[in-house]
Amino acid sequence: MSVRVRFAPSPTGPLHIGGVRTALYNYLFAKKLGGTMILRIEDTDRSRFVPGAEDYIIESLQWCGIQFDEGVHVGGPFTPYRQSERAAMYREFVDDLLNAGRAYYAFDTPEELEQMRQRLTAKGVANPQYDHHVRMEMQNSLALSSEEVERRIRQGVPYVVRFKIPELAEVTLYDLVRGEVTVHAATLDDKVLFKSDGMPTYHLANVVDDHLMQITHVIRGEEWLPSAPLHSLLYEAFGWKAPEFAHLPLLLKPDGNGKLSKRDGDRLGFPVFPLEWKDPATGEVSSGYRESGYIPEAFINFLALLGWNPGTEQELFSMEELIEAFSIERISKKGAKFDVDKARWFNHQYLKNMDDDTLTDGLMALMAEKQLVPDREYAKTVTRLVRERAVFIKDLFEQGGYFFQAPQHYDEAVAAKQWKPENKPHLEYIAGILESHSTADGLRLKELAMQYVKENNLPTGQIMNSIRLALVGKSMGPDLFEIIPLLGVQESAARIRKALAIL
RNA sequence: GGUCCAUUCGUCUAGCCAGGUCAGGACGCCAGAUUUUCAUUCUGGUAACACGGGUUCAAAUCCCGUAUGGACUACCA
Numbered sequence: 001m002s003v004r005v006r007f008a009p010s011p012t013g014p015l016h017i018g019g020v021r022t023a024l025y026n027y028l029f030a031k032k033l034g035g036t037m038i039l040r041i042e043d044t045d046r047s048r049f050v051p052g053a054e055d056y057i058i059e060s061l062q063w064c065g066i067q068f069d070e071g072v073h074v075g076g077p078f079t080p081y082r083q084s085e086r087a088a089m090y091r092e093f094v095d096d097l098l099n100a101g102r103a104y105y106a107f108d109t110p111e112e113l114e115q116m117r118q119r120l121t122a123k124g125v126a127n128p129q130y131d132h133h134v135r136m137e138m139q140n141s142l143a144l145s146s147e148e149v150e151r152r153i154r155q156g157v158p159y160v161v162r163f164k165i166p167e168l169a170e171v172t173l174y175d176l177v178r179g180e181v182t183v184h185a186a187t188l189d190d191k192v193l194f195k196s197d198g199m200p201t202y203h204l205a206n207v208v209d210d211h212l213m214q215i216t217h218v219i220r221g222e223e224w225l226p227s228a229p230l231h232s233l234l235y236e237a238f239g240w241k242a243p244e245f246a247h248l249p250l251l252l253k254p255d256g257n258g259k260l261s262k263r264d265g266d267r268l269g270f271p272v273f274p275l276e277w278k279d280p281a282t283g284e285v286s287s288g289y290r291e292s293g294y295i296p297e298a299f300i301n302f303l304a305l306l307g308w309n310p311g312t313e314q315e316l317f318s319m320e321e322l323i324e325a326f327s328i329e330r331i332s333k334k335g336a337k338f339d340v341d342k343a344r345w346f347n348h349q350y351l352k353n354m355d356d357d358t359l360t361d362g363l364m365a366l367m368a369e370k371q372l373v374p375d376r377e378y379a380k381t382v383t384r385l386v387r388e389r390a391v392f393i394k395d396l397f398e399q400g401g402y403f404f405q406a407p408q409h410y411d412e413a414v415a416a417k418q419w420k421p422e423n424k425p426h427l428e429y430i431a432g433i434l435e436s437h438s439t440a441d442g443l444r445l446k447e448l449a450m451q452y453v454k455e456n457n458l459p460t461g462q463i464m465n466s467i468r469l470a471l472v473g474k475s476m477g478p479d480l481f482e483i484i485p486l487l488g489v490q491e492s493a494a495r496i497r498k499a500l501a502i503l
Numbered sequence: 504g505g506u507c508c509a510u511u512c513g514u515c516u517a518g519c520c521a522g523g524u525c526a527g528g529a530c531g532c533c534a535g536a537u538u539u540u541c542a543u544u545c546u547g548g549u550a551a552c553a554c555g556g557g558u559u560c561a562a563a564u565c566c567c568g569u570a571u572g573g574a575c576u577a578c579c580a
Contacts, residue, residue, distance in 0.1 A: 009580090012580075043580095044579090044580080045578095045579050045580065048580080110578080113577090125505095126505050127506075162578095178508070181508080184506080199578090201579085201580085202579075206580090222574060222575095223574055224574095224575090225507065225574070226508090226576075227575075247508085252573080257573065258574095259574075305515065305529090307515090309515080309516060311517070312517095312528095313528050313529080315528090332516075333509060334510070336515065336516090337514060337515080338515095339514050339515065341514080341530060341531055342515065342531080343530095345530055346530095389542040399541090399542085414540085418539095450539095453539095468539070474541085475540045476541040477540075477542085479538090479539080479540095480539065481539095
């Protein structure tokens with residue numbers, strides 16, 4: 001049977017990078033095995049629905065290069081792929097469980113539930129929950145007479161349907177990442193499967209849909225591990241073969257411990273979302289990798305290696321190479337802390353491999369935002385000169401802005417160290433050399449300038465750095481005699497004279 | 504509190520399943536080389552098997568315990 005996996009997010013907000021990684025691993029696994037990748041939207045909680053979240057999720061995954069064969073946005077043989085639109089079909093499965101005695105009606109109000117928990121806590125019960133200890137003391141079809149149950153249902157008393165955890169010693173399931181996971185069945189509670197609003201809970205819906213959609217492998221976050229035994233029991237109760245499970249380790253905060261959360265990003269200065277997100281209710285904006293200048297391939301490469309490794313020393317992977325190299329066996333069990341520096345390093349690697357034209361496009365766009373319209377060929381030459389200094393495309397402007405605008409001020413620390421009054425006449429003289437020669441011949445200019453420096457026994461470093469300060473405004477950039485021809489000898493000389501007048 | 508999961512350099516990790524290597528790589532950091540600066544590049548360095556028992560000639564690797572961390576513990580997913 002061919003492999004079928006699904007990524008099943010809830011449209012309750014922007015997609016977290018942990019979610020992106022889950023989607024990525026599902027995708028890599030499916031493609032590696034020639035399988036099918038499905039996007040299913042789990043929107044059974046109508047109170048948490050956030051407008052725009054579904055589109056955001058789809059756009060994010062698209063940006064990442066994660067493609068779907070079936071799903072809410074592309075259709076497929078198991079449509080609809082949005083659980084709210086599948087609402088009607090869950091009822092029949094609940095009835096099957098009810099008829100088989102594997103589930104029961106429960107009428108308890110939230111207040112009664114709360115009282116039960118308090119009562120158990122007062123009695124010193126370590127783990128107060130709706131389970132075999134208390135189910136016969138509650139308002140449900142196990143404890144009530146069938147006449148009473150029918151009466152309540154007829155009168156429209158709100159109810160939920162709960163799963164009756166079977167009285168087994170333990171439940172064992174095999175996880176592809178962790179091996180056997182065993183829990184004592186007695187510690188499981190009678191989870192709600194069907195809510196009083198007529199919608200299924202996650203537990204029911206995901207099992208039913210995974211079965212109906214013929215999902216072969218459930219690859220999801222570790223936060224689902226505790227409820228996996230319940231799901232396993234549910235498959236058994238339905239008489240269905242359970243899919244294989246793989247629970248992925250969590251993505252942790254870079255500092256301290258704990259699951260990476262929405263707030264960490266802005267607190268620590270890096271995005272936790274693939275795309276920028278504006279909360280429709282509060283208007284609060286959270287930054288995204290795309291807007292921060294990350295190259296999607298670099299982002300994906302970095303993310304893939306957070307919790308998985310190929311077992312070789314290769315670090316740089318295209319999506320195709322990731323697919324080729326991927327295997328669930330090599331997923332780590334340990335949660336991974338997010339490392340911003342490494343993310344930046346990956347971006348730098350990818351940026352270095354981009355061609356001049358693509359980078360020039362980026363620089364041109366940056367300039368346009370600043371109302372500047374440089375000559376494209378000029379911008380391309382600038383790009384060539386400064387590209388190795390850039391981690392992000394936006395750095396091209398940071399690194400090469402002086403090619404378009406003369407420095408507005410001079411770095412004080414550099415000035416204090418390199419700019420000496422006694423050198424001023426010499427700088428004046430070098431400006432003169434520049435003015436009297438052709439822009440085209442950088443090598444010749446360098447020769448002349450160095451010759452002058454040597455003949456007069458001048459400190460090379462001070463002179464050169466002073467010229468650099470005049471042209472660039474600080475101590476950075478390519479070789480001076482690569483800068484000067486591009487700037488033009490007249491402009492270069494003018495900048496030196498301006499600096500001489502000011503400093 | 505309870506259940507479950509995890510634990511190798513600061514970080515991501517290889518090595519563990521099939522015990523025997525100076526515990527390897529990458530990011531970061533430090534130093535050096537190059538250079539008129541910055542960056543790149545190159546070279547070198549720093550730095551880890553959570554702890555305690557056991558099994559064994561030999562344990563990062565197998566077993567037990569402890570500690571620490573995390574997830575879950577809703578009519579949320």
